[in-house]
Amino acid sequence: MKLPQQVPRLAIVFALAIAALVAARALLVPATFGAYGHYRGAAVDSIAARPVRFAGRQECEECHDDIAAERIAGHHRTLSCEVCHGPQETHVADPINVTPAPADAGRAFCPKCHGYDASRPTGFPQIDPATHNPRKPCAQCHDAHAPEPPHVPGECSACHRSIARQKAQSHHVDLPCTTCHDTPTQHKVTPLLVRAAKPAERTFCAQCHDSAKPRIEGAPQIALDAHYPRYLCWQCHYPHYPET
Amino acid sequence: MRDEDRAPLPTTPAAPPVDRRRFVQVALAACGAATPVLVGLVRLPRASAQGAAAEAAAAEGYDPTGHRYGMGIDISRCIGCGRCVAACKAENDVPLDDHHFNTWIERYVIRTDGAVTVESPNGGMDGFPALAEEEGVRRTFFVPKLCNHCENPPCVQVCPVGATFTTRDGVVLVDEKYCIGCRYCIQACPYGARWFHPTKRVAAKCTLCYHRIVKGLVPACVEACPTGARIFGEVEQRATPLARFMRFNDVQVLKPHLNTKPKVHYASLDGEVR
Numbered sequence: 001m002k003l004p005q006q007v008p009r010l011a012i013v014f015a016l017a018i019a020a021l022v023a024a025r026a027l028l029v030p031a032t033f034g035a036y037g038h039y040r041g042a043a044v045d046s047i048a049a050r051p052v053r054f055a056g057r058q059e060c061e062e063c064h065d066d067i068a069a070e071r072i073a074g075h076h077r078t079l080s081c082e083v084c085h086g087p088q089e090t091h092v093a094d095p096i097n098v099t100p101a102p103a104d105a106g107r108a109f110c111p112k113c114h115g116y117d118a119s120r121p122t123g124f125p126q127i128d129p130a131t132h133n134p135r136k137p138c139a140q141c142h143d144a145h146a147p148e149p150p151h152v153p154g155e156c157s158a159c160h161r162s163i164a165r166q167k168a169q170s171h172h173v174d175l176p177c178t179t180c181h182d183t184p185t186q187h188k189v190t191p192l193l194v195r196a197a198k199p200a201e202r203t204f205c206a207q208c209h210d211s212a213k214p215r216i217e218g219a220p221q222i223a224l225d226a227h228y229p230r231y232l233c234w235q236c237h238y239p240h241y242p243e244t
Numbered sequence: 245m246r247d248e249d250r251a252p253l254p255t256t257p258a259a260p261p262v263d264r265r266r267f268v269q270v271a272l273a274a275c276g277a278a279t280p281v282l283v284g285l286v287r288l289p290r291a292s293a294q295g296a297a298a299e300a301a302a303a304e305g306y307d308p309t310g311h312r313y314g315m316g317i318d319i320s321r322c323i324g325c326g327r328c329v330a331a332c333k334a335e336n337d338v339p340l341d342d343h344h345f346n347t348w349i350e351r352y353v354i355r356t357d358g359a360v361t362v363e364s365p366n367g368g369m370d371g372f373p374a375l376a377e378e379e380g381v382r383r384t385f386f387v388p389k390l391c392n393h394c395e396n397p398p399c400v401q402v403c404p405v406g407a408t409f410t411t412r413d414g415v416v417l418v419d420e421k422y423c424i425g426c427r428y429c430i431q432a433c434p435y436g437a438r439w440f441h442p443t444k445r446v447a448a449k450c451t452l453c454y455h456r457i458v459k460g461l462v463p464a465c466v467e468a469c470p471t472g473a474r475i476f477g478e479v480e481q482r483a484t485p486l487a488r489f490m491r492f493n494d495v496q497v498l499k500p501h502l503n504t505k506p507k508v509h510y511a512s513l514d515g516e517v518r
Contacts, residue, residue, distance in 0.1 A: 002261040011274075018278075030422070039409035043419035044308075050455035053335045054464045078472045083327050087334050111371075113325040113470055118375045119351050119384040120323045124471075 053087035056080070060088070063095065067145055074146035075125075084109070084144060103144070110138040131192055152188045159191065166241045171218065180204070180239065198234065205233040306458045311413035313452055314507035315466070316475035316489040317388055319514070323471055324349055324386035329369040331468030335453060342366050344439045346450040347390035347465050352516060354383045360516050387517050388474065390465070391416060391437040391450035392498060392506030399429035399438060399449075408447065414479075414507060415452045423447055434502055479507055 035041030060081040061068035071077060082088055084103040091098045107129060116126040133141070142148070156177045157164035167173060177183070182197040199205065202224065207213065211221040228236070237243070262270075332338060332346050349368030353361045353375065365372065368386070375381065393416050400408050400416060407423035410416050418429075423446035430438045430447055441448040453463035457476075461467070466476040477486025486509075489495070493511035499518070510517075 001266075004261060007262070007267070033406070036412055037409055038406045040406070040419050040422050043409075043417065043422065044411055044454075046421075047417055047451060047454050048306075048458045050336075052456055052459065052461065054331060054456075054461075054467050056461050056467055076470075079470045080467050082331075083468050083470050087331070112327070113323055115371065116374070117324060117372060118378050118381065119353070119372065119386055121320055121385075124323055 051089075053089050054080075054082050055087075055089045055092040057082070059092045071145045076145065076147055105137065105139045105144055107134075107138060110142075110144075128192075156183075163240050170241045172239060172242065199232070202229075202233060205239075209233075308411060308413040308458075312478050312480045312507075313414050313457060314393065314477065314479040314486055314509065315390070315452070315463075316477070316486050316493075316495065316509045316511065318473045318475070318489070318493070318511045319385055319387060320512040321471045321473035322349070322386040322388055323473075324351060324368055324372055325470060326368040326371055327468045327470060328388060328465035328474065329367045331464040332450075333369070335456075335464035336451070338448075339442060344442070344448070346437075346448075347388060350387045350389060352383075352385055352387060352514065353381055354514070354516055356380050356382045362518075383514065385514065387510075387513075388465075389435065389437070389498075390508060391433075391452070392435055392504065392508040393450075393452060395505035395507065396503060398432040398434065398502075398504060402428045402432040404428065411454070415454050415457075416449070417451055417454060418447050418449055420444060420446045420448075434499055434504065435506075479509075 030040045030042070032041035033039070036044070057068075057080045064081070068081075071079070071081075084105065085100055086104070088100050091100045111127070111129045114126055116128050120126060138144075153159060160177075167175075167177075180199055184194050184196075186194040187196050206224050208216050208219045209221050210224045212224065213221070215221060233239075326349055328347055329345065329349060333340060336346060338344055338346055345367040347367075348364050350362050350364045351368070351372050353363075355361075357380070363372070372386075375384070393410075393414060395414075397408075397410060397416050400410055403409075404426065405422060405424055407419045408416065408429050409419070425440070425445045425447070427440055427447065430440060438447055438449045440446075453461070453465075456463055462476045463474075466474045475485050475489045477484030477489070479486060479490070481487055489511070490509055495509035495511050496513045497506040497509060498513075499506075
């Protein structure tokens with residue numbers, strides 16, 4: 001039996017094409033392609049081998065357990081250390097030689113969470129950084145590891161310290177602040193939104209200082225109608241430290 | 245063609261060395277004999293590579309087949325501080341400019357006349373400017389966004405070279421060495437979660453911090469969230485934080501009508517969120 005001569009030729013051409021295909025596949029298709037699916041299996045391992053930067057709070061707490069205990073008992077219990085201290089995997093890997101930079105506790109950082117924003121959930125503690133003691137670093141009053149919730153001040157002097165000191169030296173020392181200032185309860189909670197009132201009438205000061213009224217021991221008196229009737233008393237006199 | 249070449253054709257009656265039946269028999273037999281050889285040539289290197297990969301995974305003590313990762317996001321807890329965005333950029337070497345984000349935060353403002361504004365200045369990384377006018381605002385809230393790691397990912401379907409894929413543990417990843425930078429997947433993603441890396445010239449996206457979760461750590465954004473608005477876990481196991489979050493909240497996904505089956509579940513999701 002003799003094959004016609006075009007059959008071996010065709011067979012050679014086919015064999016070459018198939019060999020070329022096999023060789024091209026072996027060369028071009030990556031070794032692990034299709035190991036788990038229609039992708040390069042080694043890519044998963046190379047992505048899994050990327051470096052870790054954030055060590056995780058468990059790593060921090062293994063050494064800094066005292067700070068962790070303080071933090072977990074307070075309002076920052078849900079925070080991870082690295083939120084404020086930054087990624088610290090290098091410090092965890094070599095705690096002696098790699099010293100972390102101090103935490104960012106400046107006035108630009110804390111308001112990222114605690115600055116007022118109408119879109120934040122109701123009840124989340126927020127301040128207006130422009131009016132909330134703008135020149136003080138946050139950490140001067142607040143401990144970031146164990147922050148205290150805002151509390152209602154018990155006395156006016158808690159905030160108005162310098163006025164309280166002046167009044168202590170004045171003839172008005174015995175008068176409570178609320179004698180002259182009508183102070184809504186809400187002023188203690190949101191002092192900037194609900195303000196305390198000043199006397200709006202001359203007749204208020206005149207209760208003690210009008211010569212037509214019976215004289216109170218030590219209180220100077222004036223003729224109310226003749227003494228600069230167009231002005232309120234506190235526009236000229238400073239009641240917290242009145243002239244003797 | 246010359247005349248003598250034409251002479252021994254099988255159809256010529258002079259001397260038929262091979263008839264049609266014989267030719268077909270020989271050809272089929274040859275094909276049958278060659279098939280196992282060819283398959284062996286193609287499969288052998290692959291099988292050995294598969295064995296090597298399986299060994300590497302076993303060496304780390306991590307079995308991807310037993311996991312199905314997802315994330316939960318509690319909108320009512322998000323304060324829009326942007327710490328997740330900053331942490332993600334630090335962990336994953338994302339360029340620090342205004343256009344490239346694996347995760348970002350959107351602020352929704354819905355006014356009483358029904359107008360909805362969505363903004364995300366620098367992805368929310370530097371916080372949000374105060375609302376110009378709070379009058380007439382009906383609701384306003386923050387929505388963190390990231391790759392949804394869909395069960396039916398459109399981005400994986402369109403990749404012409406198999407450079408983006410779903411791992412066996414349900415994470416959608418990009419093979420940077422294999423990506424040709426055609427940007428098809430960026431167009432295909434209905435959530436805008438993919439971006440084009442300006443220097444590597446490949447598609448990039450959230451990996452769910454794959455390098456962290458295989459080591460038992462949580463993703464960087466979850467680690468950094470100060471209020472616990474992000475919950476990481478597995479969608480199919482009962483005893484993970486995410487499963488608990490999904491049981492105790494009325495969770496929804498983004499754009500459910502697209503049938504992408506996202507694995508990022510939102511609680512307290514407003515109907516206006518797209």
